[in-house]
Amino acid sequence: MRESLALIIKVAFRNLWLYRLKSTVIAGLLCMGSFIGIVGLSLLHDVEHSMQDSIISSVAGHLQAYSSKAKDDLALFGGAFMGRADVGTIPNLASLRDVVKQNTNVADFIPMGSDMAMLGRGNELDETLTSLRGALKKGETDIIAQRKDELKFLFLQLERELTERAKLSADKELMDRYRADLNHALEPDFLGTLNALDEEKLLFLDTHIAPISGEKQPIYLMYLGTDIQLFKQNFPKFKLVEGEPLGPGQRGILISYKVRETQLKAVVARLFDELKKRIDRVRVPIKGDVENERAAADLPKQYQQILSSLDRHKADVLSEFLKSIGIKPKSAELITGLKEQLQEFLQVDDTNFQERYKQFYAQIAPKMKLYEISPGETIVLRSYTKSGYLKSVPLKVFGVYTFEGLEDSDLAGVMNITDLITFRELYGEMNEESKKELEAMRVASSTVVTDAAGAEDALFGAGASASVPSVDTHPVETKTDSKKKEILHIKPVISDVFPESEIQKGLALNGAIRLKDGSKIKETRAELNKLLKEAGIEAKLVDWQEATGIVGQFANIVRLVLIFALGVIFLVALVIINNSIIVGTLNRTKEIGTMRAIGAQKSFVLGLFLAETAITGLIGSIIGATLATVFLFTLHIKGIPAPNDIVSFLFSGPRLYPTLQWNLVMTTPFVVSLVATIASIYAARHAAHVKPAEAMQEKE
Amino acid sequence: MSQAVTIEHVSKVYPLGSTEVQALRDIHLSFDTGEFTTVAGPSGCGKSTLLNLIGCMDTPSRGEVYIEGQPISKLGDKELTRLRLDKLGFIFQSFNLIPVLTVFQNIEFPLLIQGGFTSKERSDRVRELMEEVGLSAQAKQKSNALSGGQRQRVAIARALVTRPRIVLADEPTANLDSATGERIIDLMKAVNQSHKTTFIFSTHDPLVMKHATRIIRLRDGEVLEG
Structure with missing residues (x-):
């Protein structure tokens, strides 16, 4: 053999x-x-x-818990295109947490809730007016001229927009008034003679012209409300890169580094960044690459963005600097000359790019407003609550954070982190203070609270709803005395701090579960499912892979x-x-x-x-x-x-x-x-x- | 004298499309141990079929073939193979050596398949036979480096290495010049004498035929003479 x-x-x-x-x-x-x-x-x-x-140490944890009544699957990195996923709610996170924490392999439970909000960005006209006012105050003639040029440009833009709007608008009277105001502002005399602090003209611009112009395109921001202290402890990739951390009981928002760099940064800087990344990282030169050539061609058009954020002194310093590197102005007048210098400076090619990039960040970036949002500022987030009305919440920006190693990632890094209370606010859930205030207003306006089941009784008398099943459990206000026609001014009740106990209970959409032994995800999930069932809690568990949808x-x-x-x-x-x-x-x-x-x-x-x-x-x-x-x-x-x-x-x-x-x-x-x-x-x-x-x- | 091969009323029919070809018709023959017999006849006379049946490569359609008294018609492929290995030796017209093996390895091959020998036993037997066929010097040569006559000598040694009772040779000299052919026949005859091995070979070369102790002539599947 x-x-x-x-x-x-x-x-x-x-x-x-x-x-x-x-x-x-x-x-x-x-x-x-x-x-x-x-x-x-x-x-x-x-x-x-x-x-x-990446996933477990950034937002997902090993397991995620969310309502078993959810209509959509939980997708932490997005999954529902066009519209928001309905993942249900966890009405009382305390009971869920208590059950989950019974398991010995569970290290922590971090409540979460995420949604999309619009960032209010103000009005470009307003910004230019403010800047003009500053220049008028200081009497910087060339800056004044520059601002007035910008205003005129904006007026002409408005005029075109107005022509389009007039075709669609039913309110002819309003359109005519806008038109008249704009024509007034466009008269050569109007801006031509505005060389000192002419409050009458400025007020006219503030009150008649600025309102015609709409807000800048809103930016949509994803936000994640959570218990920030727990979040920091459990997600080791979390890292603050600028500003200060959000302390316990503090309201505010931490802006994502990636979002700030890609959506909230001045276009001129973004173009520089984009080119730098493609040249250094992807190793594609400018010449011959469509994307790079387009970015390089766009750069010189962005001089305006730099000019509009300079005052006379800064403009002077910058012009001198540009002269020192061999870029001489053709015009004697400072602003016109600087404009020419900047246009030349922003002409980049493969031979000068690295040098210009360095010079931009060393000399120009510090003189301009590089980001739309910076730590210390207050922003306004707007969101449609579940019941459909628009809710605005002003929020202090505390800092800028990133997930370590994932700085460039679009997936984990697009979430802006806020406290859970703010999330509830934007989501449409009222806090104790709001509820109290609303109650006080109800008393004042003599409304009574009824729920859906009682609504018909309240309207048509007892017994009317006997055969109608309940359709909605949200409280509905019914005005019983229609004679009182006072307008209710519901001020948002927002304080800078909140009692810490509030985030221990109440509403969340989902919760991340960190395990002590990450290799036992399956076993722990089964044990937890059993515990939840025994406790009668309507929540389901998914592992990090399922929770992150297509990414996982x-x-x-x-x-x-x-x-x-x-x-x-x-x-x-x-x-x-x-x-x-x-x-x-x-x-x-x-x-x-x-x-x-x-x-x-x-x-x-x-x-x-x-x-x-x-x-x-x-x-x-x-x-x-x-x-x-x-x-x-x-x-x-x-x-x-x-x-x-x-x-x-x-x-x-x-x-x-x-x-x-x-x-x-x-x-x-x-x-x-x-x-x-x-x-x-x-x-x-x-x-x-x-x-x-x-x-x-x-x-x- | 005991009988090496007995053929009793053997017919062989091959299917050919929808008809049949009668290759052998009611053949009745026997071969004694130690015979040096040639089977002669023109192409298509049934020589090959007869050798295939004696060589246990095929079974008869009717009748029975006995190899040393053992009937073969009921045997399966495995038993027939074993019978070939143990009792029969084969010499082919075009030598049929395994080209990738050396002279020594070609001769050794059946012993390895048979198994149960130590490497010394194998080597002794192979060397003895190489000497007998006069190829001791070529032991390590690849078979495709040899001349036709030398190759047929290797084939003879291979056929004899298992010490078979019967050696079948299919036109062993057809691919050789007449002088070499004659020497091969002489060698076969010498082995036949010294080992008492029964030799049955086919040929249509009259020079070869004259060395045979018995000539069986076939025509159209029937025995004419013998």
């Missing part, structure tokens, strides 16, 4: 050598399969881990693609192997027949052909595994740079340093050759069926 095995292997080796071209092709394919398999699965393993780390599924999708690709390679290899054995059988009919004639059993022939495949497979896949090891080892040292933001999220940082999966390296060659060998059984049986009498056939 051992001898015949040795014989089989010996003959197999000789045959492989004899048909070496064919053997090389097969070995090459299996080599490629092993290489792709090992590298692919290793990288996938690493990406899965780093992504898991990414690894699975990639795995499928990889397996598919490997499948195709294997299929091709197997077809070639089978084919070559069958062709080989034809060529070797006499040889096989001779072996059979002189006494070799079918099994011997079968074994011989299988051995040939197995040996080819082993040689090919061991070479593939070796190459994969070398390749991964090189990557391990050098790291793979993340070419874009999504990938940096997957890598949990700007570079991925793959680790070598030794078990994969050791097992893959065997699996590959085993699969190839098993797959060649059919063809090998074909060979074994060659008749011994074939040895006698003379075909020469």
Whole structure:
């Protein structure tokens, strides 16, 4: 037996050598399969881990709990396009937390609620007027002229808008009045003679012209309301990069670094950033790249943004600086000259970009308003509450935060973090103070509170609703005395602080659960489900992967693609192997027949052909595994740079340093050759069926 | 004298499309141990079919073939293979050596399949036979580096290495020039004498035929003479 095995292997080796071209092709394919398999699965393993780390340590935790009555799935990184996902509510988070915390593997429970809000951005005309007023006060003639130019530009823009609006508006009277006011402001005399603090004219502009202009396009901000102290403790990737942290019981918002950099930064700076990133990170030069060329062409148009935030002194300093680097003004007048200088400065190409980038951030950026929002300022967030009315909440911006390693990521980094009380406010849930005030107003206006079930009773008298089931449990106000027609001014009740106990109870949308042992997600989830069921709490649990929707599924999708690709390679290899054995059988009919004639059993022939495949497979896949090891080892040292933001999220940082999966390296060659060998059984049986009498056939 | 092969009323029919070809018709023959017999006749006379049946590579449609008294018509592929391995040796017209193996390895091959020998036993037997066929010097050469005559010597040694009772040779000299062919026949005859091995071979070369102790002539599947 051992001898015949040795014989089989010996003959197999000789045959492989004899048909070496064919053997090389097969070995090459299996080599490629092993290489792709090992590298692919290793990288996938690493990406899965780093992504898991990204997700668990940024917002998701190991498990997420949310209402079992939710109409949509919880998607922490967004998933519901167009419109908000209805994930239900957790009306009383305290009871959920208490149940969840009974499990010994639960480290913490962090209540959350996220939604979208609009950022009120004010009015460009207002800003320019304020700036003009400042210049008038100081008597800086050239700045005044510059501001007046800007105003005139805005007026002309308004005029065009108004023409469009007049076509659609039903209120002709209002449109005519706007038109008249605007015409007045556009008279050459109006701005022409505005050279001192003319309060009458300024007031006219403030009260008649500014209101015509709408607000700037609102920016939509995602916000996440949470218990910020708990959040900081449980999500180690959280890092404050500017400003100060939000203390316990403080209301306010922490702006996401990524959002601030990409949506709230001056366009001129954003263009510089964009170019810098593409040149340095993606290594695409300006020349020849459509995206870069467009950004470079846009830059010189942004001089206005710089000019409009300078006063005379700063303009002077900047002009001198530009002169010092060889950019001379053509006009003698300061502002016109500076405008020309800036236009020239903003002309960038591959030779001067790095220098200009440095100069911009060193000399120009500090003199201008670089961000729309900065720590210390107060912003207004507006949101449609669940019941559909618009709610505005002013919020102090405390700081700017990011998730470490995920600075560039669009996914984890788009959430602006606020306190849970503010979230409830924007969501439409009232706090104790609001409720009290509303109650006081109700008393004052003699309204009574009824719920939906009682509404008809209140309107039509008792008994009217007997057959009508309850449709809504939200309290509805019913005015009983319609004679009192006082207008209710409901001031938002917003204080800067709140009692800390308020976030311990009350409403949340979902909650993150951090585990002590992250490898036991499944077990703990099952235990928690049991506990929740016993306690009668209507909440369901999803793991981090499910909670992050398509993002969490990414690894699975990639795995499928990889397996598919490997499948195709294997299929091709197997077809070639089978084919070559069958062709080989034809060529070797006499040889096989001779072996059979002189006494070799079918099994011997079968074994011989299988051995040939197995040996080819082993040689090919061991070479593939070796190459994969070398390749991964090189990557391990050098790291793979993340070419874009999504990938940096997957890598949990700007570079991925793959680790070598030794078990994969050791097992893959065997699996590959085993699969190839098993797959060649059919063809090998074909060979074994060659008749011994074939040895006698003379075909020469 | 005991009988090496007995053929009783053997017919062999091959299907050919929708019709049949009668390759052998009611053949009745027996071969004594130690015979040096040739089967002669034109192409298509049934020589090959007869050798295939004696060589246990096929079973008869009717009648029975006995190899040293053992009937073969009921045997399966495994048993027939074993019978070939243990009792029969084969020499082919185009030598049929395994091209990737050396002279030594080709001769050793049946012993390895048979199993149960130590490597010294195998080596002794192979060397002894190499000497007998005059190829000791070529032991390590690949078979495709040899001349036709040398190859047929290797084939003879391979056929004898398991010490078979019967050696079948299918036109052993057809691919050789007449002088070499004659020497091969002489070698076979010498082995036949010294080992008492039964030799049955086909040929249509009159020079070869004259060495035979018995000539069986076939035509259209029937025995004309013998």
